[in-house]
Amino acid sequence: MNSYDVAIIGSGPGGYVAAIRCAQLGLKTAIIEKYSTLGGTCLNVGCIPSKALLDSSHHYEDAVKHFEEHGIDIPGDIKVNLKQMIARKQSVVDQTTGGIDFLMKKNNIDVFQGLGSFKDETHIIISGEKETEIEAKNTIIATGSKPSSLPFISIDKERVITSTEALKLKEIPKHLIVIGGGVIGLELGQVYKRLGAEVSVIEYMDRIIPTMDSGLSKELNKVLKKQKFKINISHKVKSVERKGDEVIVKADNKKGEEVEFKGDYCLVSVGRRPYTDGLNAEAAGVKLNDKGQIEVNEHLQTSVKNIYAIGDVIKGAMLAHKAEEEGVFVAETIAGQKPHIDYNLIPGVVYTWPEVAAVGQTEEQLKEAGIEYKVGQFPMRALGRSRASMDLDGFVKILADKTTDEILGFHMVGARAADLIAEAVVAMEYRASAEDISRMSHAHPTFAEAIKEAALAATDDRALHV
Ligand code: FAD
Ligand code: NAD
Numbered sequence: 282m283n284s285y286d287v288a289i290i291g292s293g294p295g296g297y298v299a300a301i302r303c304a305q306l307g308l309k310t311a312i313i314e315k316y317s318t319l320g321g322t323c324l325n326v327g328c329i330p331s332k333a334l335l336d337s338s339h340h341y342e343d344a345v346k347h348f349e350e351h352g353i354d355i356p357g358d359i360k361v362n363l364k365q366m367i368a369r370k371q372s373v374v375d376q377t378t379g380g381i382d383f384l385m386k387k388n389n390i391d392v393f394q395g396l397g398s399f400k401d402e403t404h405i406i407i408s409g410e411k412e413t414e415i416e417a418k419n420t421i422i423a424t425g426s427k428p429s430s431l432p433f434i435s436i437d438k439e440r441v442i443t444s445t446e447a448l449k450l451k452e453i454p455k456h457l458i459v460i461g462g463g464v465i466g467l468e469l470g471q472v473y474k475r476l477g478a479e480v481s482v483i484e485y486m487d488r489i490i491p492t493m494d495s496g497l498s499k500e501l502n503k504v505l506k507k508q509k510f511k512i513n514i515s516h517k518v519k520s521v522e523r524k525g526d527e528v529i530v531k532a533d534n535k536k537g538e539e540v541e542f543k544g545d546y547c548l549v550s551v552g553r554r555p556y557t558d559g560l561n562a563e564a565a566g567v568k569l570n571d572k573g574q575i576e577v578n579e580h581l582q583t584s585v586k587n588i589y590a591i592g593d594v595i596k597g598a599m600l601a602h603k604a605e606e607e608g609v610f611v612a613e614t615i616a617g618q619k620p621h622i623d624y625n626l627i628p629g630v631v632y633t634w635p636e637v638a639a640v641g642q643t644e645e646q647l648k649e650a651g652i653e654y655k656v657g658q659f660p661m662r663a664l665g666r667s668r669a670s671m672d673l674d675g676f677v678k679i680l681a682d683k684t685t686d687e688i689l690g691f692h693m694v695g696a697r698a699a700d701l702i703a704e705a706v707v708a709m710e711y712r713a714s715a716e717d718i719s720r721m722s723h724a725h726p727t728f729a730e731a732i733k734e735a736a737l738a739a740t741d742d743r744a745l746h747v
């Protein structure tokens with residue numbers, strides 16, 4: 282029987298990054314994945330394919346709506362070739378997952394394909410083409426998550442679908458009904474909106490992206506309405522019924538009146554659930570909490586001291602980069618180091634266009650904590666760079682401590698916000714004040730100038746270009 286210092290169950294961004302860091306630290310490492318490709322949700326049916334489709338659909342929209350103004354005339358009709366778009370997405374996925382195979386080989390990590398189940402706290406049975414048993418001094422559970430649904434919805438994967446099916450549709454929906462105005466609903470909703478579908482979003486809460494700062498929800502709502510999204514907030518979905526090629530969704534609006542939506546596809550994007558099916562966690566004595574997550578302490582150690590858990594299967598934001606940080610954290614912990622993760626500094630991004638990005642505390646959180654803060658906000662449309670590319674929507678908002686000027690939160694909507702947020706993370710990691718940022722040179726013309734201007738606004742209402 283093969284014996285390892287560390288066995289990792291699940292090869293998503295949490296698992297494969299943990300494996301690489303363990304190998305770098307000289308630990309004999311194995312990784313177990315039940316699917317035939319490595320990379321987990323993120324690489325196969327999550328981050329990477331969704332961004333590939335967002336990019337393709339963005340090009341199409343630019344060609345149809347903006348090329349003429351830029352002085353680019355294309356003779357004849359511009360058409361979508363959905364089959365090619367989906368094929369290109371798949372080739373991006375294949376190249377990326379293939380890259381993980383390479384990284385595993387390069388780092389001498391043994392890859393086992395099959396379902397990993399605990400036999401006891403140091404033995405794992407892998408059921409693949411044949412059954413194998415391995416021994417591990419330490420195990421990292423990185424089994425991720427799956428789409429969740431509502432009890433009365435039957436996901437048929439044809440017309441009532443999750444994100445996984447929405448990434449490989451064979452036709453552009455005429456009317457896509459999206460249940461849940463969170464990240465998946467809005468990103469994939471925007472893909473099909475750009476390709477010509479009517480998109481109706483039904484959100485239970487009183488705003489879209491409800492966990493982010495309310496200023497971001499308001500701005501994104503405004504922009505999406507301009508793009509002709511139909512957004513229905515404060516709607517409680519009661520039933521989803523398929524009749525032939527039609528899907529009928531019934532919901533109660535804020536006044537309690539029944540509203541009916543009829544479409545040809547319905548995307549259910551109401552969150553994801555931790556995934557532990559087949560893991561046989563109880564055989565090792567690993568405890569789950571009432572949300573089905575694996576319970577961990579501050580060292581990400583489960584109820585069994587040589588078994589750790591990371592990523593979507595434990596508490597916290599379900600984000601690839603959060604899973605990656607935890608993978609490195611656990612590898613270094615096993616190697617005897619004392620790593621640290623500041624969860625307040627894990628950024629969140631929505632890859633709609635304009636993009637939405639944030640790090641740190643929201644205004645709502647600061648109010649609730651009774652922390653006095655000041656706000657510096659700068660509109661994207663005031664930048665020369667924004668006018669040059671016609672990306673005028675959005676703003677950068679900085680929240681800083683009223684007394685010390687330390688930055689407590691960055692919130693932005695705008696072109697390339699997903700990349701701009703890196704400056705915000707660096708600033709907060711080094712505990713910058715708003716004035717620190719306001720005194721740093723930002724190249725002109727860039728979208729990043731909005732960060733400097735927002736910092737100037739927060740410092741002493743000194744923004745220069747408004
Ligand atoms: P996963 O990536 O879910 O990987 C878990 C792996 O474990 C899977 O491959 C699974 O097959 C395997 N597994 C499970 N049980 C077993 C077992 N018993 N034996 C063997 N193998 C097992 N996050 C971002 O940060 N940015 C984004 O842009 C983004 N976009 C997304 C878009 C979509 C459509 C979706 C669905 C998600 C997106 N996410 C994004 C979220 C991101 O994909 C997850 O947060 C991330 O994949 C979690 O990583 P993980 O390693 O914890 O688990
Ligand atoms: P989410 O939590 O982002 O959004 C779900 C939305 O559904 C919320 O707004 C919620 O209020 C709403 N909702 C819940 N129950 C409802 C109901 N009964 N009726 C109507 N609306 C309801 O979840 P998601 O969009 O499904 O994404 C799942 C996870 O994947 C998220 O945790 C997210 O972090 C991750 N993800 C991240 C990215 C990214 O980082 N860009 C992209 C996609 C997914």
